[in-house]
Every structure is written in structure tokens, then in C-alpha cells.
Amino acid sequence: MSNILYQKIKNKSGIYRKNAMAYFGHHKCATQYICGVIGSLCSILGLRADQTYFSADKLPYDYHLKSPWNEKLYSVPIPGRESGIDFMIYTNASNKIVERLKNVDYKGFHVIRDPRDIVVSGYFSHKFSHPLKNAPWIGDHRKKLLKVGLEEGMLLELDFCSFYFERLASWNFKIPQIYETTYEKLTKNPYDEFYKIFTFLGVRISNISPIVFGNDAMRKFLKNLGMHISKKYDLSTFTLKRILDKHVFEKKAKRIKGVEDAKSHYRKGIAGDWKNYFTPKLKEAFKKKWGKLLMQLKYAKDLDW
Numbered sequence: 001m002s003n004i005l006y007q008k009i010k011n012k013s014g015i016y017r018k019n020a021m022a023y024f025g026h027h028k029c030a031t032q033y034i035c036g037v038i039g040s041l042c043s044i045l046g047l048r049a050d051q052t053y054f055s056a057d058k059l060p061y062d063y064h065l066k067s068p069w070n071e072k073l074y075s076v077p078i079p080g081r082e083s084g085i086d087f088m089i090y091t092n093a094s095n096k097i098v099e100r101l102k103n104v105d106y107k108g109f110h111v112i113r114d115p116r117d118i119v120v121s122g123y124f125s126h127k128f129s130h131p132l133k134n135a136p137w138i139g140d141h142r143k144k145l146l147k148v149g150l151e152e153g154m155l156l157e158l159d160f161c162s163f164y165f166e167r168l169a170s171w172n173f174k175i176p177q178i179y180e181t182t183y184e185k186l187t188k189n190p191y192d193e194f195y196k197i198f199t200f201l202g203v204r205i206s207n208i209s210p211i212v213f214g215n216d217a218m219r220k221f222l223k224n225l226g227m228h229i230s231k232k233y234d235l236s237t238f239t240l241k242r243i244l245d246k247h248v249f250e251k252k253a254k255r256i257k258g259v260e261d262a263k264s265h266y267r268k269g270i271a272g273d274w275k276n277y278f279t280p281k282l283k284e285a286f287k288k289k290w291g292k293l294l295m296q297l298k299y300a301k302d303l304d305w
Contacts, residue, residue, distance in 0.1 A: 020086060021047075021201045022101065022108030022178075024093035027164045028121045029113040030183050031091045032265070036247040037194065038087060041203070044243070045234055047086040056092035060137040060163050094167045098175065106177060109197045113183035114299045115165055115290055116274035121267065123157040123277075129265040154282050158289065169293050184271045190244050198235070207237045 023038055025031045035051060042049045056072075058064050090097050093110065127145040130138050141160055145153045173180055179200040185193045199205060249257045253266035260268045278286070286294075287303050294300040 019202055020088065020104055020106040022088045022090065022106050024097070024108055024110040024178065025089075025091045026093060026112065026118075026168060027091070027161075028118045028125065029111050030186060033247055033249075033252075034111060034186070035089055035091070037243055038089060040243040040246060041198070041235075042087055044239060045203075048084055049087040049089060050085045051089040051091070056163070056167075057094050057096050058163055058166065060160055061140050063137045092164075092167070093171070095170055095172055098172070098178075107179070107201045108177065109179040109181060109200065110171070110173075111181055111183060111186065112168060112171075112297060114271065114274065115161070115168065115293055115297070116278065116286065116299070117183075117271060118164065119154060119157050119161055119286070120274050120277050122161055123154050124262050124267050125265060126157065126160070127153065128262060129267075150277070151279050151282060154277060154279075155285055158282070158285055162289070165290055165293055169296065187249075187269065187271060190248075191241060194244060195237075195240065198240070203234045205235045205237060205240060 023034060025034060038049060041047075056064065056069075059069060063069050088106075088108075123145070126138055126141050130142075132139045132142070141156070144156055148156065179197055181193055181197065195205060245251075249266060249269040253264060253269065257269040291300075291303045294305075295302065
């Protein structure tokens with residue numbers, strides 16, 4: 001296990017803290033893909049990850065007021081409090097979650113996506129492919145989507161997404177221990193972006209050959225030749241590439257990116273698909289409700305799009 005992740009410090013308040021990691025995501029922002037990558041990383045480094053889907057402080061159809069979801073936010077394990085958790089995964093991130101980590105020595109990363117693409121992705125996912133287990137509010141929504149046409153369904157989805165957009169709108173983007181990135185960056189150049197993310201989190205990445213990287217006998221042999229290979233690195237660039245290749249869209253969807261299967265959870269895998277579905281009516285409804293959010297997140301300069 002990596003020493004950098006297991007240095008425990010007892011602070012003045014008596015709370016044990018350690019260098020933990022966290023991922024802060026949002027619904028329909030490539031959460032399955034990112035969770036897969038994190039899972040592979042943790043498996044290789046021998047870390048324990050805890051994936052929490054029900055950390056949302058507000059849910060559609062007021063499910064956050066119903067048992068057991070009304071208690072989920074405050075039952076989420078916190079890394080560093082003797083929980084044994086090294087990497088927390090918050091797929092419904094909010095400022096309340098971040099507030100609960102105030103006594104934890106951690107670094108994290110946060111992923112957002114163009115809200116217009118979230119509407120489109122959410123529409124197809126909620127209508128056809130999203131699992132209903134442990135998420136009855138999606139089942140309620142699906143019944144409505146199956147009764148209406150495309151445009152009306154997209155308008156229903158826009159209302160449904162308001163619960164997610166509220167968390168995006170209130171998010172604090174200036175937290176120094178959280179690296180901010182986007183779905184668009186991760187899908188355009190995953191190696192470069194995940195390299196930046198993992199380096200920020202404290203994972204040390206080396207371009208040493210994988211043959212040498214984990215082989216003590218090879219290290220000793222090279223040392224006798226006057227070549228010193230440090231063991232301080234957690235991951236080789238080769239292994240990082242292998243992790244990302246394992247979770248690439250083409251392997252998960254079994255087709256090339258951009259080719260649509262509306263009923264697949266890996267539907268299309270591209271950014272900007274909203275342009276193919278936003279009707280004038282949907283555009284105006286979006287601008288009226290969430291136009292400012294689009295500018296806040298820097299996906300648009302103004303409302304003229």
C-alpha cells in the first residue's frame with residue numbers, strides 16, 4: 001500500500017486524519033466510467049473505496065423526505081475517521097458533503113458537464129436504461145417519459161434535472177484541495193486529464209518500464225550497474241494507460257464512440273449532442289430556467305446560442 005495514503009496524524013482536536021482521496025460527481029456526468037477507473041486504481045494500489053449513491057440532500061418527488069433516503073446523507077462514512085476508507089466516491093456531490101469533510105485531510109476532484117447534454121443523456125437513460133434498484137424516483141419518472149413524445153419528454157427531463165442543476169449552481173469551485181475538471185476534458189483526452197487528476201491527488205506516476213517498475217530483482221541488478229530505480233512511485237504510465245483502455249467507451253458499449261444506441265446506458269459517448277435534440281421550445285425553456293447556470297459553468301458566454 002502506498003505510504004503517502006496512510007500517513008495518520010493526530011491533530012489538536014484529537015481527530016485522526018490521513019491523506020484520503022475523494023471523487024465528487026453529478027448524475028449523468030460519466031459517473032460509471034469514472035467509478036470504473038477509480039475501482040481499477042484502488043485495486044492496483046490496494047486501497048479501499050466506498051461508493052455512495054445516496055448522498056443527495058435533495059431528490060426528485062421528495063424522496064429525500066422519505067425513509068430511508070432521508071437519513072442517507074448523514075450515514076455516509078468519512079475517510080480518515082478510523083473507517084478504513086481511502087477513496088470516497090460521492091456521485092451526488094453537494095456542498096453539504098464537502099462540509100462533512102472539513103476535519104479530513106484529503107484531496108479530491110470534481111467533474112461537471114454541459115447541463116444541456118445532461119438533459120439529453122438523462123432523458124434516454126431514465127426512459128430506457130438506468131437501473132431502478134434503490135432509485136424508485138427514476139421509476140416514477142420513467143412512467144411519465146414512456147407516455148409522451150420526444151419533445152415533451154425532454155421538457156419533463158429538464159424539470160427532473162433541476163434537482164441536479166441546483167447542486168451544480170451552488171457548488172463552490174474555489175476549494176483548494178479539489179481539482180476541477182469536466183466531462184468534456186475527460187472524454188476528449190482521458191490520459192492527460194487523469195494523469196493530472198491522480199497527480200493532484202498524490203498518486204506518483206512514473207514512466208519507468210513496467211518490467212522494471214515492480215521487480216525488486218531487476219532494481220538490484222540495475223543498481224549494481226550503477227543505475228538507481230526509486231520505489232517511491234505508485235503507478236507507471238503503462239499501468240495508467242492500461243486502466244483507461246480497460247474502461248474505454250468502445251469496450252463498454254461494443255461500438256465506436258458517436259454511434260448511438262438509445263437504449264444502452266453507454267448511449268453515444270460524445271459531447272455536444274444536445275444540438276441534435278434541442279427544439280426551439282426546449283431551448284427557450286432551458287434558457288429561462290437554467291441559462292444563467294450555463295454561463296456560470298462557462299458553457300456559454302450569453303443566452304445567444
